[in-house]
Amino acid sequence: MFKPLFSFLLLFSIFSPGLILQGQEAPVQISVDSIVSGRNNTMLDLMVTVHNTSATERNLSLLINGDSGLRIINDSRSLSLDAGEKAFLPVKIFIGKELPAGESLIRYTVLDGNTPVARSETLLTMDVRRELRLGAVEPQVMIFREGDSLKLSAQIFNNGNTTEETQLIAQFPNIYGRAITLNRKVTMEPFSSQTVTFSTVVDRELLNIEVFTVNIAGLNRNREFFGNTMVTVQNASSNRKYIDPSQVSSLLNRISPNRLRLSTRNTIEGSDASYLADGHTEFYLKNLEGTLSFNAVYRPEQFEPLYLSNTWLDLKNGNTAVRLGNLNTSGLERNLYGRGISFTETNDEAKPRISVGAMDKSYNLAEPLQNNRGYSAFGTTAFQMGEKSQAEQMVVFDRESDQQHFIFMNTYRYRNEQKTSLDIKLGYGNSSAFNEGMQKSSLAGGLDFRTSLGNYHLNTSGFYSSGYYPGLRRGNTYFDQRISRNFTKQNVWMAFSYNRYRPEYVIPSLFGSQHSEQISIEGGTQFQLTKKLSLNMSPKWKKEMANTFLQGSTALHPLTFNSQLLNTTLSYSPQKSHFIQFSFQQGLSEFAGITPLAYIHRSQVNWNIGKFSVNGTYQKGNFMLYEGQFGGELSRNTEKLSAQASYQSEFLNQRLSLQLNSMFSYDLYSGTNLGGMMNAEYKLGRKTLLQASFNHMRYSGQYYKGAYSFYQLGVQQLLPELGEKGSPDSGTLQVFLYRDLNNNRVYDPLIDEPASGIRISINNARFITDEKGYVQYRKVPYGSYRIRPEDSQWFAAQTVAEINQKTQLLNIPLEKAGLVRGKFQYESTGIHQFEVFAYYSGIPLIFQDAFGTRYTFYANEKGEFHGYLPVGRYDVETNAAALQKNVYAAPHRLTIDVKADETNLLETIILKVREKKVEIRKFGE
Numbered sequence: 001m002f003k004p005l006f007s008f009l010l011l012f013s014i015f016s017p018g019l020i021l022q023g024q025e026a027p028v029q030i031s032v033d034s035i036v037s038g039r040n041n042t043m044l045d046l047m048v049t050v051h052n053t054s055a056t057e058r059n060l061s062l063l064i065n066g067d068s069g070l071r072i073i074n075d076s077r078s079l080s081l082d083a084g085e086k087a088f089l090p091v092k093i094f095i096g097k098e099l100p101a102g103e104s105l106i107r108y109t110v111l112d113g114n115t116p117v118a119r120s121e122t123l124l125t126m127d128v129r130r131e132l133r134l135g136a137v138e139p140q141v142m143i144f145r146e147g148d149s150l151k152l153s154a155q156i157f158n159n160g161n162t163t164e165e166t167q168l169i170a171q172f173p174n175i176y177g178r179a180i181t182l183n184r185k186v187t188m189e190p191f192s193s194q195t196v197t198f199s200t201v202v203d204r205e206l207l208n209i210e211v212f213t214v215n216i217a218g219l220n221r222n223r224e225f226f227g228n229t230m231v232t233v234q235n236a237s238s239n240r241k242y243i244d245p246s247q248v249s250s251l252l253n254r255i256s257p258n259r260l261r262l263s264t265r266n267t268i269e270g271s272d273a274s275y276l277a278d279g280h281t282e283f284y285l286k287n288l289e290g291t292l293s294f295n296a297v298y299r300p301e302q303f304e305p306l307y308l309s310n311t312w313l314d315l316k317n318g319n320t321a322v323r324l325g326n327l328n329t330s331g332l333e334r335n336l337y338g339r340g341i342s343f344t345e346t347n348d349e350a351k352p353r354i355s356v357g358a359m360d361k362s363y364n365l366a367e368p369l370q371n372n373r374g375y376s377a378f379g380t381t382a383f384q385m386g387e388k389s390q391a392e393q394m395v396v397f398d399r400e401s402d403q404q405h406f407i408f409m410n411t412y413r414y415r416n417e418q419k420t421s422l423d424i425k426l427g428y429g430n431s432s433a434f435n436e437g438m439q440k441s442s443l444a445g446g447l448d449f450r451t452s453l454g455n456y457h458l459n460t461s462g463f464y465s466s467g468y469y470p471g472l473r474r475g476n477t478y479f480d481q482r483i484s485r486n487f488t489k490q491n492v493w494m495a496f497s498y499n500r501y502r503p504e505y506v507i508p509s510l511f512g513s514q515h516s517e518q519i520s521i522e523g524g525t526q527f528q529l530t531k532k533l534s535l536n537m538s539p540k541w542k543k544e545m546a547n548t549f550l551q552g553s554t555a556l557h558p559l560t561f562n563s564q565l566l567n568t569t570l571s572y573s574p575q576k577s578h579f580i581q582f583s584f585q586q587g588l589s590e591f592a593g594i595t596p597l598a599y600i601h602r603s604q605v606n607w608n609i610g611k612f613s614v615n616g617t618y619q620k621g622n623f624m625l626y627e628g629q630f631g632g633e634l635s636r637n638t639e640k641l642s643a644q645a646s647y648q649s650e651f652l653n654q655r656l657s658l659q660l661n662s663m664f665s666y667d668l669y670s671g672t673n674l675g676g677m678m679n680a681e682y683k684l685g686r687k688t689l690l691q692a693s694f695n696h697m698r699y700s701g702q703y704y705k706g707a708y709s710f711y712q713l714g715v716q717q718l719l720p721e722l723g724e725k726g727s728p729d730s731g732t733l734q735v736f737l738y739r740d741l742n743n744n745r746v747y748d749p750l751i752d753e754p755a756s757g758i759r760i761s762i763n764n765a766r767f768i769t770d771e772k773g774y775v776q777y778r779k780v781p782y783g784s785y786r787i788r789p790e791d792s793q794w795f796a797a798q799t800v801a802e803i804n805q806k807t808q809l810l811n812i813p814l815e816k817a818g819l820v821r822g823k824f825q826y827e828s829t830g831i832h833q834f835e836v837f838a839y840y841s842g843i844p845l846i847f848q849d850a851f852g853t854r855y856t857f858y859a860n861e862k863g864e865f866h867g868y869l870p871v872g873r874y875d876v877e878t879n880a881a882a883l884q885k886n887v888y889a890a891p892h893r894l895t896i897d898v899k900a901d902e903t904n905l906l907e908t909i910i911l912k913v914r915e916k917k918v919e920i921r922k923f924g925e
Contacts, residue, residue: 069099263714671701
């Protein structure tokens with residue numbers, strides 16, 4: 001048993017002397033740092049100690065090796081150590097940029113001859129270095145044909161020492177309401193690069209865009225942004241219309257305005273089922289621009305089943321516009337609506353701007369023309385009185401079934417560098433009742449003044465109208481004064497407001513006219529507590545007076561309502577899409593002489609985070625006069641609670657849009673309401689939109705209770721645009737490119753070839769010729785255009801075309817070209833020559849062909865020149881006027897035959913310097 005064991009140990013000791021040494025005291029010991037840390041592209045310094053612990057002198061060698069990526073400056077050493085002697089050996093190791101993060105080993109071996117006598121290791125821990133970069137392979141690409149593949153390439157560089165999981169997102173702009181987002185996930189090894197290509201099909205919508213930009217962004221494994229690059233996509237289609245370069249970005253997201261929508265609604269209590277159709281279209285006929293909009297509702301169970309409203313036809317020619325159909329005015333002193341016609345002349349500032357219209361007072365176009373509702377007419381003018389002031393006039397006539405009204409208003413406006421504005425109004429009104437009723441004249445006037453003085457801002461607004469004034473602000477007197485002061489992080493303001501409402505009517509009410517009056521004084525401050533947190537505080541005193549009906553009485557009774565409030569609002573916005581606002585109002589209120597002062601408070605919370613929002617309000621007590629009235633009774637027990645929540649998002653690559661809303665409200669007097677709503681839209685293709693909505697509401701109160709559900713289903717279809725909008729002075733430029741194979745600059749269909757697929761620029765617009773060699777540029781404003789073909793093998797000089805007719809054809813020959821090279825060289829003519837500087841840069845050389853076309857080359861700083869010329873014979877001439885004084889070219893004229901597909905060398909042109917005239921006399925003369 002022991003003999004085999006002894007034999008095994010003997011053999012093991014022969015072949016593994018180093019292991020035997022570990023079981024005994026080794027004759028040589030080595031020591032070095034066992035753990036170190038490092039960074040890429042740095043030098044690591046270590047100290048290795050070798051100790052001869054034996055009793056004899058030893059001749060040793062030290063070998064050092066490491067993992068890939070470590071470069072040991074001196075990886076072997078020879079040393080002789082006496083008995084007991086120590087050697088201290090400095091070691092330098094360069095850590096390459098390709099060494100990955102993590103742990104690497106540096107190994108040391110001491111040899112006595114060929115026998116290892118000592119070993120050691122150093123564990124190198126590499127700090128993680130993350131460095132990702134992103135760049136575009138081609139910053140600009142072209143599209144020119146429907147159905148082709150648009151390919152966009154970006155290159156990722158991982159210059160870090162760790163493996164990265166990355167994601168690239170190519171974001172196209174929102175084109176015609178269609179968002180395109182492409183994603184690619186890429187694993188990047190340390191110190192590597194990779195090209196990632198995104199592709200999408202070129203469709204008609206893309207070809208309708210002149211130029212757009214695709215943004216490619218990079219995210220690392222933590223969804224952190226590490227870089228982005230942009231690729232410009234240029235439309236090079238051979239047949240397209242002119243787009244003003246200044247409007248390219250504004251037209252990018254433009255959705256076709258032409259649409260048709262059909263929908264239906266269910267039957268709910270008090271309303272029959274209905275079918276709806278609405279549409280909008282814009283069209284262009286030569287110099288005429290038109291817009292047709294309509295909205296139709298069909299209820300088969302109604303006496304008049306068809307209701308046609310919000311329907312009109314607009315026609316515009318230059319500055320003149322006409323609208324026929326439904327009219328709904330805004331900005332007038334009286335609201336007018338109905339069906340009729342209006343005319344507008346929008347002249348420049350030097351001429352008056354005029355608008356007039358007339359209508360009957362029925363808004364349903366499907367209703368018969370005979371009706372007894374009445375009719376209306378209006379007219380407005382505006383003209384500049386100077387650079388900063390403008391005068392406006394307005395006339396309104398409104399006839400109803402039992403009365404009629406007339407208003408004439410003048411307005412003066414002044415604007416001074418947007419710091420001061422002044423509006424002054426003065427008008428006259430007249431109202432009369434039919435059947436020998438009253439007739440009353442009235443006056444109205446107003447003032448609006450705003451100005452800034454340093455950090456102070458002053459706003460003053462006032463208006464007065466007598467009781468019978470037939471405008472929107474009948475019997476209204478108000479004055480509002482506000483002053484504010486801006487500080488670096490704070491704003492302070494104070495305001496006073498007075499509002500009096502005492503209307504009178506030419507046909508009096510049986511119960512008399514309701515009057516009201518309100519006075520308020522308030523102030524406040526708003527300041528930033530932090531960058532994301534702001535605070536607003538404002539106290540307010542308010543007094544309201546009105547006459548109203550009380551329970552059990554048909555007479556109007558005067559009421560006075562007083563309140564004193566303090567409003568505090570705290571706003572916090574930690575992120576762009578995250579917003580929280582809390583508002584708390586508190587104070588005292590009373591109905592003077594009826595209810596005692598009572599504490600009131602109202603709290604409101606608004607929270608928006610991403611696609612979700614919620615808000616809620618709770619109120620206890622009366623904040624306004626009308627809140628304390630219910631059924632003719634006055635109370636101080638008003639209590640309200642309301643809450644709303646909404647969520648909206650997009651799914652299926654933004655094809656499905658979903659919006660959810662819910663609401664709850666409680667009022668002590670009116671009861672409880674609970675409801676929910678859902679709206680959904682699905683893009684079926686790029687021009688068809690399916691729409692659905694559902695609403696459900698439950699309500700209960702002191703006098704009523706019930707519920708209803710409402711749904712609507714519909715489809716919307718985008719329609720093609722009719723005609724093209726363009727300047728009246730515009731035309732179509734047709735460019736025909738052909739390869740002039742016989743070099744006669746005349747197109748011969750039996751010899752020459754149409755040049756298809758050639759890039760060409762017209763001013764800054766890029767094109768690629770079609771299969772027949774044509775480019776068609778439509779709706780081009782009259783003027784001069786530079787046309788330059790771009791081909792390295794075929795030559796065509798830049799052409800300037802003057803567009804001054806509706807259709808203009810330009811033929812451009814492409815000629816086979818050859819490279820021409822040559823040089824200038826100064827030559828000394830003698831010791832008596834004039835002194836000149838030997839410079840060459842910019843010396844022109846003129847080449848003229850048999851057609852008389854001249855081409856000019858310019859020498860560089862070394863006197864060399866080169867360029868491409870069409871094949872043929874040329875007379876070459878140095879422009880003597882461009883040479884220095886007393887310098888001339890020899891020879892002055894040359895001839896060269898340019899051949900295709902080869903380098904054509906021109907004879908060196910010698911620049912000689914003239915000699916001075918020197919008079920030589922003999923000695924003694």
